[in-house]
Structure formats: structure tokens, C-alpha cells
Amino acid sequence: MKKDDCIFCKIANGEISSKTLYEDEEFRVILDLKPAAKGHALILPKEHASSLYELSDEAASKALVLAKKMAARMTDRLECDGLNLVQNNGETAGQTVMHFHMHIIPRYKNDGQAIDWEPKDVSQEELEEVKKQITE
Ligand code: 5GP
Numbered sequence: 783m784k785k786d787d788c789i790f791c792k793i794a795n796g797e798i799s800s801k802t803l804y805e806d807e808e809f810r811v812i813l814d815l816k817p818a819a820k821g822h823a824l825i826l827p828k829e830h831a832s833s834l835y836e837l838s839d840e841a842a843s844k845a846l847v848l849a850k851k852m853a854a855r856m857t858d859r860l861e862c863d864g865l866n867l868v869q870n871n872g873e874t875a876g877q878t879v880m881h882f883h884m885h886i887i888p889r890y891k892n893d894g895q896a897i898d899w900e901p902k903d904v905s906q907e908e909l910e911e912v913k914k915q916i917t918e
């Protein structure tokens with residue numbers, strides 16, 4: 783299902799044009815309008831899912847296989863030195879467009895970008911507590 787007011791539904795389904803790198807029945811891969819680095823791309827499922835929480839298992843598996851294929855192709859053609867897969871869920875986590883998408887961000891030596899967080903020191907007890915919270 784498409785969602786009427788969703789810009790990525792419109793892009794994924796070709797109602798709004800985009801720089802398309804790949805398309806099949808279920809996905810479109812486009813260049814990000816405001817790239818973090820040359821070749822920054824977005825994998826968009828054509829079916830609307832607001833985030834990973836809503837994505838079907840089938841679309842989730844296919845998205846990662848597609849990311850792998852795109853990564854190989856883009857690394858070959860762009861001669862990047864590596865790449866980041868980034869996938870944000872929820873405003874707090876930095877999601878700004880509420881249609882599931884996976885960023886493929888090619889990385890180049892000295893590109894000045896950072897996909898980063900501040901590592902914190904925690905005790906073994908804290909790790910044990912959170913492990914219990916998730917697993918029990
Ligand atoms: P998020 O922060 O939700 O993970 O990422 C949304 C991404 O979509 C951003 O990197 C932003 O530049 C990109 N974006 C937003 N609107 C458009 C658009 O209309 N076209 C394209 N190609 N990219 C978009």
C-alpha cells in the first residue's frame with residue numbers, strides 16, 4: 783500500500799522524479815538530494831512502511847541483500863574506500879522522513895564526515911541489567 787501524503791511513496795513509485803540508480807518491482811534506489819558524500823544513496827521500498835518496526839520480514843531481508851549488491855557496484859564505480867549503512871527509526875534516532883529507508887553512504891579517505899557516537903564507560907552490572915531487560 784502507498785500512503786497518499788508520503789513523499790518517499792511518491793518517489794519510490796515514480797510519481798516524483800529522482801536520480802534512480804536501481805529499480806525493481808519492490809524497491810527503488812535513489813541519490814539523496816543532500817548527500818553526506820558523493821554517491822550517498824537511499825534504498826526505498828515501494829510499499830509504505832513508516833520504519834523498521836512496520837517493515838515486513840520479506841522486505842527487510844530483501845533490503846539488506848539489495849544494500850549488499852549496491853555496495854559492491856558503488857564501491858567499484860565510485861572507488862570509495864568504504865561505506866556506511868545507516869538506518870534511522872523514529873525522530874529521536876534522527877529519522878526525518880517517515881517511510882523506511884536505508885542510507886548507503888560511500889566513504890572516502892579524509893572526506894571530513896563522521897557517523898559517530900560518544901562511547902560511554904559502564905559497569906559490568908549495568909551491562910548485566912540491560913542484558914536481562916532485553917532477554918528475560
Ligand atoms: P533520515 O534522516 O530520515 O534518515 O533521512 C532522510 C534523507 O532523505 C535525508 O538524507 C534527506 O537529504 C533525504 N531526502 C529528503 N527529501 C528528499 C527528496 O525529496 N529527495 C531525495 N532524493 N532525498 C530526500
Ligand code: ZN
Binds near residue numbers: 785789790829880881
Ligand atoms: Zn511512504
